[in-house]
Amino acid sequence: MQLSVNGIERSIEAPPMSRLLDVLREGLHLTGVKEGCGEGECGACSVLIDGELANSCLVPILQVEGASITTIEGVAHGEKLHTVQQAFLDHGGAQCGICTPGMILAAIALLEQHSNPTLEHIKEGLAGNLCRCTGYMRIFEAVVQAVRP
Amino acid sequence: MRSHVPSYELVVARDLPHALSMLTEGFRPIAGGTDVMVLFEAGKLAHKKWMSIRGLPELRTIDVTPDHITFGALTTYTDVRRSAIIAAEFPLMIEAAALTGGIATQNRGTIGGNIVNASPAADTPPALLVYDAEVELTSPRGSRWVPYTQFHKGYKVMDLASDELLTRIRLPRKFASWTHFYRKVGTRRAQAISKVCFAGVRRGDQMRVALGSVGPAPIFLENSDISAISPIDDVRSTARYRMQVAKNLMEEFLHASA
Amino acid sequence: MPRKEGARKVTGQAQYVDDLKFPGMIYGATVRNPARRGNIRGIAFLPGVPWDEFTIVTAKDIPGKNYVALILNDQPFLAGEITAHGEEAIVLIAHPDRYLVEEARRRVRIDVEALPCVDSLEDSLAGSLNGTEIIWGDNNIFKSYFMNKGDVDRGFAEADLIIEGDYETGAQEQLYIESNGMIAVANPHDGVTVWGSMQCPYYVHKALIPLFGLTPEKIRVIQMETGGGFGGKEEYPSMIAGHAALLAWKSGRPVKLIYDRAEDMTATTKRHPSRTKHRTGVTRDGKLVAMEIDFDIDGGAYATLSAVVLSRGTIHAAGPYSCPNVRIRSRALATTYPPHGAFRGFGAPQSIFALERQMNKVAAALGLPPEEFRRRNFLHGGDTTATGQVIREKVDLDDLLFRALELSHYHHHRDTFDRANPASRLKRGIGFATFMHGAGFTGSGEVALSSVVTVEATREGKVRILAASTEIGQGTNTIFSQIAADALGVDYSLIELAQPDTSTVPNSGPTVASRTVMVVGKLVEAACVGLKHKLIFSGLLEPGYSSVEFAHAAAAYIDRIGPLRASGEYKPPPNVSWNDETYQGDAYGAYAWAVYVAIVTVDPVTYEVRVDDFVAMQEVGKVIHPVLAMGQIEGGVAQAIGFALYERVAWNNGRMANGQMTNYIMPTSADLPPIRVFFAENPYAYGPSGAKGIGELPMDGVAPAILNAIEHATGVAFNHIPLVPELVMESLLAR
Structure with a gap:
C-alpha cells in the first residue's frame, strides 16, 4: 500500500492490522516516533495524519492508505529547526527527550488551531502527552515563546 | 504489542452496503480504533476478523432539521466540539467530547464507537441519555430507530443484532432552553x-x-x-x-x- | 547554554535502546510466576507454537552464579526451585518473530505449589517477633538501624507536652516514559556486551560478572540515550541485562528485550511503602526536647537497595531541626510483594512526610502557628543534626521560610481562607513544609566509591569527558560541559561527552543520590584543571589564552608529546567523619535546604483536591544552569504532587492491578498548578562552582505541604498518602 510520509511517497508491505507506530519505526526506520504505553494514553507516539494529531499506536496501517503522515523527522526544514523545536531547545522543554517528539507534534497541531494560544489552550492541547521530567512548566514556556513575534 | 498481528484480518468497507454484507460474514467494525486497538495491544482482542468503516463518508455527517439534529455514527469528538449548533443546543455533548481522552483521541474516536464499545465509563452516553437520543441500527434487513434509553441491556449487552451497524444518532431539538x-x-x-x-x-x-x-x-x-x-x-x-x-x-x- | 544533546532530542535523532537493530537480532520475553510465593513444581510448554525454533532459558542454563550482585546478592536472575513473589522471572524465551514470542509466552505453564505469603508490614513484623511466618532470613528484617543522640528518656521527662502520630506512605511507580530495555550480544569468545536504558553502567557490569563467571574486561556495558530514570533504572536494569545476555549466550544471536508498559509497571521496582510513628516531647515555650521515631519500610521479597533506602530515610527522619535528644529505630522488612527499590528521594520523602505532618500537629498542640514553632527549632550553623553532625555551612532557614511565606502571600491567604471557608462550598487551604536533603552517598559511601573522571583532548582541539555518569534527562551532559568549559576557560562548544561505555570510561559511580553535579562535577572540574596545567607546564599554552589558542596547543601537545589526558579522583572534604556502627557523624558533605508552600482547594462534592499554587523556595549552593535547575525542581514537584494525591498502586493478590497509564494516575498538563521556583544562593566550598545536589530535593517536601494545606482547608488531619478522593471522603464522612 501507498502513503506519504514527511512528504515522500512510500510503498510498504505489512499485515493490515499492523500499528502505524510499528510500520514507521520498523519498516521506515523513523525511530523518532516513540512507544510509551501502547494504549493511547501517553502521546509519545504522536504523529500528524493529514494534519491532525493522532496516536500512531492506535492506528492500523490499513486506515492510513493514501494519507499524508508527518513525524518528528519531517518537522525541521533541512538543518533549520522548526520554531517549536527551537523553542523547546532554548527554554528547557526537552529533558529525557522521550516524550519530546510527540509533544512537539502536539504543540504544532495546537498552534494550527490557536495561533496565539492562552495557557488554558496549551494545557488542554498538550494534556494527551504525558511528561514525567519537566512538570510541563518549561514546555508551556517553550510553546509561548514559539509564537512570540 | 501482545497480539500476533499477522493473524488478524482487516479489510476496508467501500460503502455502507458493503459494510453490512461483511458484517454478515463475521467481520466486526473498527472506526477510530481508540478502544479496539487498546485491546489489541494488550493481547485481549479475541475476535480476529475486522473491517474498517472509518472511511464511510455517509456516516460522518451532521444534519439539522426543524425537529432533530442527526449525526453519523462516525462523527468524531473533534467534529462535535466544532459544531456550533451542538454547542448551542446540546452543550453537554461538547463537555463530554472535550473530556474524552486528549486531542489525539478526540480526533479519531467516534460517538458511535463510544456507544457500541458499551463501556460503563464512557463519557458521551450520559449526555446522549439525558438528551433523549435515538440510535439508528441498520442491517441488510433494513433500519430501525431505538430510543437510546432502551439500548444498553447490561454489561456490554446491547439491543444490537450481530448483522446490525449503528449508523446514526439523533437528538430532539427541545432542550435548548433547559x-x-x-x-x-x-x-x-x-x-x-x-x-x-x-x-x-x-x-x-x-x-x-x-x-x-x-x-x-x-x-x-x-x-x-x-x-x-x-x-x-x-x-x-x-x-x-x-x-x-x-x-x-x-x-x-x-x-x-x- | 542549550542542552548539549538537545538538538538530537527535538529532532527525533537521539538513539534509545529500542531504536537499535542488529543483523540477526531476535526478540526476548520474560515468563513470570503466575502465582505467588511457592515451590516451582514444573514448567510445561503447550503446543501451538514451533517450540523447536525458540531459545529457552531457565535457572539451570545459567553459566555462573544465579544472583543479581548488588548488596546482599539474595535475588536470583531466574527463580529455580522457589519463587518469592508474583512477578518473579522463571523462564526466558526468544525468537526472530517478535509477534510469535508473545504467542509463546502465553503457552508456558508454570506449576507453583503455594507457600504462605506476608502481605503487610504488620504481618512481617509479627513473623519477626513471633516466628509465625518467616519469608526472608532469620526474621524478615533486611536491615535495621538504631540512631541515638543525647538522652531521649530524660528529654521526655523534661517535656511539658508529648505528642504522638502515625503516618503512612504508599508505593509509587517511577513511570519514566521510556520503558526498560536491553540488547545483548554474548558468547564465550567475545564475552558479554549489553546496550540499554540505565542510570548506572557499572552496576550492570558488576552484576554480569558473576552471572557469567567472566573476568571484568569480558563484560561491556553501554548506556543508550535514556528516557527518564528517577531511580527506576538504578538497579533493575541489571536484571534485564542479565536476561538478555543469557538468551544471547544460549542462542548465539543478538537479543533485544524491551518491556512494554504493563510489564514495566507491574514487574519492576517501586518506591518503598512506609509507616512512621512519632513521639515528640516539647516544652511549653515550643522547644523540641525529645524525638522518638520508628520508621519501617516495606522492601518486598528481596533486599535490593532497601538497606540504603532505609539509611537515607532514617537520617532524614528528624529533619532540619535542632533537638538535643533523638532516638530513631528503623527497619526494612520483607513481604511477598515484588521488591521495592530506588526512587528519587530514596527513603527521605517517606520519613519527611511523617515529620512535617507531625511538626504541624505539635505546633497545633502548643497553640503556636506552624511557622513559629519551626522557627524556634530550626538548625543553625554550629548546631548538630540527629546524627551529631555539626552544621558548618551557613544555613538560614529563617530567611528561606520568610521568603517562601512572602512569595506565597501565606498570611494573607491563610486569613482569607479562614474567613471564606465556613460559608463556601469549596474549601481552600494553605500549608508548607521545611526540609533538607543530603547530597551524595551517605557517610563513608563516597570514599568507598572513589569515583574517577577522565578528560582527554582530541586532535581537533576538542575536550572529551569520560565518565560513567549518565544523562537521563536531568542534564548531566550540559552541566559537565559547562563545568569543563569554565575550568578550562574555553568555549562550551569545544566540550564533548564520551558515551558511557564501561570499556572506555572510568567508574565515576552511579547516577543517583543527587551526586552527579556536586560530587562527579567536582571531579570533572579537577580533571580539567589538571589538563590545563599539563598544557601550560608543557610551554605550549600561555595563561590568558583563547579557545582557538587552546585548541592549537592541545593539537600540538598530542602531536609532539602524546595523548593529553587528566583525571580527577574523589577526595572527601576535610574534617568529615562517619561511624557506620553508631550511625553518628557527618552523614553528608552538604545539604540542600528548602521551604515549599502549597495552596489547595478541596471539593466536598467530589472529594477531589486540586493544587492551585505552589512555591518552591530552596538553597542548593550555587545554581549552575538556571533553566535546568528550574526544570529539575518543577519536574520533582510534579512527581511529588502525584505521590501526594494521585498515584495509587492498586494491589491485588500481591500484584499491581492498575499497571496501565490509564489506571495509574500521573498528573497531566491540566492537573498542575503554576510551580514557582526560587533559589537562594549560598556557594558550597567543595562543589563545582559552589553547587550542591538538587535532583531529589523536590520530591521530599511536597506531600506534607499539600496535606498541611488540606488540614487547613478541612480541619481534618490526613496522615496517609496517596490521599486519593476515596480516602478524603471516608474521613470527611466520619467527621
Whole structure:
C-alpha cells in the first residue's frame, strides 16, 4: 500500500492490522516516533495524519492508505529547526527527550488551531502527552515563546 | 504489542452496503480504533476478523432539521466540539467530547464507537441519555430507530443484532432552553477514565438525569431516582465513593438548576 | 547554554535502546510466576507454537552464579526451585518473530505449589517477633538501624507536652516514559556486551560478572540515550541485562528485550511503602526536647537497595531541626510483594512526610502557628543534626521560610481562607513544609566509591569527558560541559561527552543520590584543571589564552608529546567523619535546604483536591544552569504532587492491578498548578562552582505541604498518602 510520509511517497508491505507506530519505526526506520504505553494514553507516539494529531499506536496501517503522515523527522526544514523545536531547545522543554517528539507534534497541531494560544489552550492541547521530567512548566514556556513575534 | 498481528484480518468497507454484507460474514467494525486497538495491544482482542468503516463518508455527517439534529455514527469528538449548533443546543455533548481522552483521541474516536464499545465509563452516553437520543441500527434487513434509553441491556449487552451497524444518532431539538449540568469525576482533569460521570437537564419540574461508571452500563435514571444505581469496587475506585459522589452530584445538580 | 544533546532530542535523532537493530537480532520475553510465593513444581510448554525454533532459558542454563550482585546478592536472575513473589522471572524465551514470542509466552505453564505469603508490614513484623511466618532470613528484617543522640528518656521527662502520630506512605511507580530495555550480544569468545536504558553502567557490569563467571574486561556495558530514570533504572536494569545476555549466550544471536508498559509497571521496582510513628516531647515555650521515631519500610521479597533506602530515610527522619535528644529505630522488612527499590528521594520523602505532618500537629498542640514553632527549632550553623553532625555551612532557614511565606502571600491567604471557608462550598487551604536533603552517598559511601573522571583532548582541539555518569534527562551532559568549559576557560562548544561505555570510561559511580553535579562535577572540574596545567607546564599554552589558542596547543601537545589526558579522583572534604556502627557523624558533605508552600482547594462534592499554587523556595549552593535547575525542581514537584494525591498502586493478590497509564494516575498538563521556583544562593566550598545536589530535593517536601494545606482547608488531619478522593471522603464522612 501507498502513503506519504514527511512528504515522500512510500510503498510498504505489512499485515493490515499492523500499528502505524510499528510500520514507521520498523519498516521506515523513523525511530523518532516513540512507544510509551501502547494504549493511547501517553502521546509519545504522536504523529500528524493529514494534519491532525493522532496516536500512531492506535492506528492500523490499513486506515492510513493514501494519507499524508508527518513525524518528528519531517518537522525541521533541512538543518533549520522548526520554531517549536527551537523553542523547546532554548527554554528547557526537552529533558529525557522521550516524550519530546510527540509533544512537539502536539504543540504544532495546537498552534494550527490557536495561533496565539492562552495557557488554558496549551494545557488542554498538550494534556494527551504525558511528561514525567519537566512538570510541563518549561514546555508551556517553550510553546509561548514559539509564537512570540 | 501482545497480539500476533499477522493473524488478524482487516479489510476496508467501500460503502455502507458493503459494510453490512461483511458484517454478515463475521467481520466486526473498527472506526477510530481508540478502544479496539487498546485491546489489541494488550493481547485481549479475541475476535480476529475486522473491517474498517472509518472511511464511510455517509456516516460522518451532521444534519439539522426543524425537529432533530442527526449525526453519523462516525462523527468524531473533534467534529462535535466544532459544531456550533451542538454547542448551542446540546452543550453537554461538547463537555463530554472535550473530556474524552486528549486531542489525539478526540480526533479519531467516534460517538458511535463510544456507544457500541458499551463501556460503563464512557463519557458521551450520559449526555446522549439525558438528551433523549435515538440510535439508528441498520442491517441488510433494513433500519430501525431505538430510543437510546432502551439500548444498553447490561454489561456490554446491547439491543444490537450481530448483522446490525449503528449508523446514526439523533437528538430532539427541545432542550435548548433547559438548564444543562455535566460533571466528570476522574481524579485528574484530562486523560481520565470516569469514576462517576453525571449528566442532567432540567426545566421547571421536568428533569432528566443519567450517569456513567455507576453500574454495568450507562444508566438513565427513571424519575431521577439516584438510588437506582449499582456501583462496584474496581481498580479505579470504590462502590462507596461512587455512590456518595453520585448523590452529591445529584444535590449539586438540583441546587444549580433550581 | 542549550542542552548539549538537545538538538538530537527535538529532532527525533537521539538513539534509545529500542531504536537499535542488529543483523540477526531476535526478540526476548520474560515468563513470570503466575502465582505467588511457592515451590516451582514444573514448567510445561503447550503446543501451538514451533517450540523447536525458540531459545529457552531457565535457572539451570545459567553459566555462573544465579544472583543479581548488588548488596546482599539474595535475588536470583531466574527463580529455580522457589519463587518469592508474583512477578518473579522463571523462564526466558526468544525468537526472530517478535509477534510469535508473545504467542509463546502465553503457552508456558508454570506449576507453583503455594507457600504462605506476608502481605503487610504488620504481618512481617509479627513473623519477626513471633516466628509465625518467616519469608526472608532469620526474621524478615533486611536491615535495621538504631540512631541515638543525647538522652531521649530524660528529654521526655523534661517535656511539658508529648505528642504522638502515625503516618503512612504508599508505593509509587517511577513511570519514566521510556520503558526498560536491553540488547545483548554474548558468547564465550567475545564475552558479554549489553546496550540499554540505565542510570548506572557499572552496576550492570558488576552484576554480569558473576552471572557469567567472566573476568571484568569480558563484560561491556553501554548506556543508550535514556528516557527518564528517577531511580527506576538504578538497579533493575541489571536484571534485564542479565536476561538478555543469557538468551544471547544460549542462542548465539543478538537479543533485544524491551518491556512494554504493563510489564514495566507491574514487574519492576517501586518506591518503598512506609509507616512512621512519632513521639515528640516539647516544652511549653515550643522547644523540641525529645524525638522518638520508628520508621519501617516495606522492601518486598528481596533486599535490593532497601538497606540504603532505609539509611537515607532514617537520617532524614528528624529533619532540619535542632533537638538535643533523638532516638530513631528503623527497619526494612520483607513481604511477598515484588521488591521495592530506588526512587528519587530514596527513603527521605517517606520519613519527611511523617515529620512535617507531625511538626504541624505539635505546633497545633502548643497553640503556636506552624511557622513559629519551626522557627524556634530550626538548625543553625554550629548546631548538630540527629546524627551529631555539626552544621558548618551557613544555613538560614529563617530567611528561606520568610521568603517562601512572602512569595506565597501565606498570611494573607491563610486569613482569607479562614474567613471564606465556613460559608463556601469549596474549601481552600494553605500549608508548607521545611526540609533538607543530603547530597551524595551517605557517610563513608563516597570514599568507598572513589569515583574517577577522565578528560582527554582530541586532535581537533576538542575536550572529551569520560565518565560513567549518565544523562537521563536531568542534564548531566550540559552541566559537565559547562563545568569543563569554565575550568578550562574555553568555549562550551569545544566540550564533548564520551558515551558511557564501561570499556572506555572510568567508574565515576552511579547516577543517583543527587551526586552527579556536586560530587562527579567536582571531579570533572579537577580533571580539567589538571589538563590545563599539563598544557601550560608543557610551554605550549600561555595563561590568558583563547579557545582557538587552546585548541592549537592541545593539537600540538598530542602531536609532539602524546595523548593529553587528566583525571580527577574523589577526595572527601576535610574534617568529615562517619561511624557506620553508631550511625553518628557527618552523614553528608552538604545539604540542600528548602521551604515549599502549597495552596489547595478541596471539593466536598467530589472529594477531589486540586493544587492551585505552589512555591518552591530552596538553597542548593550555587545554581549552575538556571533553566535546568528550574526544570529539575518543577519536574520533582510534579512527581511529588502525584505521590501526594494521585498515584495509587492498586494491589491485588500481591500484584499491581492498575499497571496501565490509564489506571495509574500521573498528573497531566491540566492537573498542575503554576510551580514557582526560587533559589537562594549560598556557594558550597567543595562543589563545582559552589553547587550542591538538587535532583531529589523536590520530591521530599511536597506531600506534607499539600496535606498541611488540606488540614487547613478541612480541619481534618490526613496522615496517609496517596490521599486519593476515596480516602478524603471516608474521613470527611466520619467527621
